[in-house]
Amino acid sequence: MTQSPDVLISAEYVPAFAHPGDAGADLRAAESVVIPAGERLTVGTGVRIALPDGYVAFVVPRSGLASRHGISIVNSPGTVDAGYRGELRVTLLNTDREHDFEITAGDRIAQLVVMPVCRPTFVLVDNLPESHRGDAGFGSTGVSSS
Numbered sequence: 001m002t003q004s005p006d007v008l009i010s011a012e013y014v015p016a017f018a019h020p021g022d023a024g025a026d027l028r029a030a031e032s033v034v035i036p037a038g039e040r041l042t043v044g045t046g047v048r049i050a051l052p053d054g055y056v057a058f059v060v061p062r063s064g065l066a067s068r069h070g071i072s073i074v075n076s077p078g079t080v081d082a083g084y085r086g087e088l089r090v091t092l093l094n095t096d097r098e099h100d101f102e103i104t105a106g107d108r109i110a111q112l113v114v115m116p117v118c119r120p121t122f123v124l125v126d127n128l129p130e131s132h133r134g135d136a137g138f139g140s141t142g143v144s145s146s
Contacts, residue, residue, distance in 0.1 A: 007057075007114060008050040015047065015112050024060060024111030027088065035094040035101045040074055042091045043109055051082040056117040059090055059110050070095035073110060080112075088112070 015025035030046030059078035065071040074091040090110045
């Protein structure tokens with residue numbers, strides 16, 4: 001197992017892991033807002049981080065908010081590059097068509113996953129090598145396993 005990096009942080013609500021072994025640390029809202037039914041809203045977390053070079057953070061939805069209330073993240077995963085120093089803000093989408101969703105400052109609204117990242121060298125070629133899949137894309141494997 002690789003050693004976990006130190007991530008410098010400025011925050012009122014420091015992201016926290018709910019359980020041992022969790023990949024995502026909970027991000028909390030820094031403001032109280034209401035997301036109208038069927039609408040989206042960007043919510044501040046008050047969190048600013050300094051990732052070490054060679055790492056990236058992803059902001060991802062919380063499964064409980066999605067399953068119980070239809071709350072998701074519009075650009076999931078949101079990518080936080082190592083050089084970014086601004087506030088982590090989360091664009092939440094209320095997929096419920098009838099009910100507004102209320103968020104109170106301190107509520108857990110997303111998760112932050114920090115991972116190592118590789119920076120490949122892109123090599124321009126005239127043709128790519130063949131593969132079993134080829135150029136079969138969206139839906140190419142069907143829905144049923146039979």
